[in-house]
Every structure is written in structure tokens, then in C-alpha cells.
Amino acid sequence: MSIEFAVRGDYIQLDQLLKAANLVTSGGEAHAAVEAGQVKVDGKPESRKRAKLRPGQRVRFGGEEVVLVAQA
Template sequence: MPSLDYIKLDQFLKQMQVAASGGQAKVMVQSGEVQVNDDIELRRGRKLVNGDRVVVAGQTFIVDLRALS
């Protein structure tokens, strides 16, 4: 499998099973429910890289692209 340089925020939320669908991920992001590296992120296409910290619904996730590929 090719290695990933990044993953988009909405795809990451689906991978982590925080959002059941892309539509749900979009709503979560656009309503300000998601933080990336301590900042509220309103762009669902935000590119996440290794080590980025995503906080949503009281859960914290550290991006590890090797685990996702």
C-alpha cells in the first residue's frame, strides 16, 4: 500500500469512527465541534499529518498515518 503524506479531517473522523458518514463529519466540523492542535477547525478538508492532535466529543486522537495505511 502506498504511504500517505496526509489524511483529510473528514476522512480521519470516519476512520476513527467518530462520524458515521462524510455528511456527519462535515456537520461536526462546520459546527465547531472539532479541534486540531488546540484550535477549532472549520475546514473538513484540513490536511492532517503525523502527530496532529484531534479533539472531538471529549476524545483525543493523535494522527498516525502508518496505522491508517
Template sequence: MEIIKLRDGDEFIKLGQALKAAGLVESGVEAKEVIQDGEAKVNGETDTRRGRKLYDGDVVQFDGQEIKIEK
């Protein structure tokens, strides 16, 4: 499981940014496509919003990988 640390002062990271930060997609455009195609899950539920805000404790599943968001 990959851990994404929120930057100091940040309360959240957007779903597209998290996929890119974890190296699971190459670009924002690719992130947008895979999210809109329903390939990403947040806390076990499919979410098609690229701007979905992820907070401390949220878990993203994509392409057999998991990303956990931590403060």
C-alpha cells in the same frame, strides 16, 4: 487516545476522514456538519475546514475524544 496510522505513501489524512476512521462519526455528511459547526479542534484550535490536512503528530479533539495522527 485513538491512534490513526497514515497509510504507506500518504503524507496526510483529511480531518473528515480521520473522524470517520476513528468511528466518531457515521458518515462523511455527519463529519462535514460537526466540523462546520466548530465541534472539532486540531492541535487545540477549532477548525471548520473538512479538508484540513492532518500530518504526523497532529492531535484532533472531538466529543471528548482525542485522535493522534502517526506515520
């Protein structure tokens, strides 16, 4: 399943996105998922918890895919 997420401003940090998209319940859970290699950005494992993500990128975690779009 794919979720569209509107990015306010230029970017959103990966840990903040996971929380805002309700894929995790806390920042600690987001950090643990990234550290465990469970999060992919544009098809590649992402190890930076605070990676800056921009519209057009895709994040996959726990069977969900989040597509980042620019806020209208």
C-alpha cells in the same frame, strides 16, 4: 481517552479521519461537526472539512482525542 491513528501516505483529510476513527458514521455527519465548530486540531477550532492532517497532529472531537502517527 486518546486513540492512535496511523496515517497512510503524507496526510489524511479531516472528514476522512473522523469517519475512519469511527467518531462519526458518515461524511455528512463529519462535515456538520466541523461546520458547528465541534472539532479541534492541535487545540484550535478547525473549520476546513478537508484540512490535511499529518502525523504528529492531534484532533479532539466528542470527548475523544485522536493522535496521528506515521504508518510503520
